[in-house]
Amino acid sequence: MxxxxxxxxxxxxxxxxxxxxxxxxxxxxxxxGHGRVKRLLSSTCFIDSSGSSRCGSSSPKGFS
Ligand SMILES: [Zn+2]
Structure with missing residues (x-):
């Protein structure tokens, strides 16, 4: 899966x-708990050594 x-x-x-x-x-x-999420390509997220995930950019493109 x-x-x-x-x-x-x-x-x-x-x-x-x-x-x-x-x-x-x-x-x-x-x-x-927000119900609207978008699927990402794996390269757009990073898991840091502490185990928490964060986004590559703090200012999402494509939103306006
Ligand atoms: Zn959220």
Whole structure:
């Protein structure tokens, strides 16, 4: 089963989620609970040595 990376559209928190079938649609942010997240390419998120994930950019592009 694939693990996808997502980014919350509200707080920009990045997280990984194991996706089964069409579970994709029900993914929500584990940090703030916001229901709208976007799937990322793996290269857009980094897991640092402390185990927490953060985004490569603090100012998301494509939002306006
Ligand atoms: Zn969030």
């Amino acid at each position: 694939p693990i996808y990376e997502y980014q919350c559209e509200k707080c920009c928190h990045c997280f990984e989620r194991l996706v089964m079938g069409s579970d994709d649609e029900k993914t929500s942010c584990p940090k703030c």
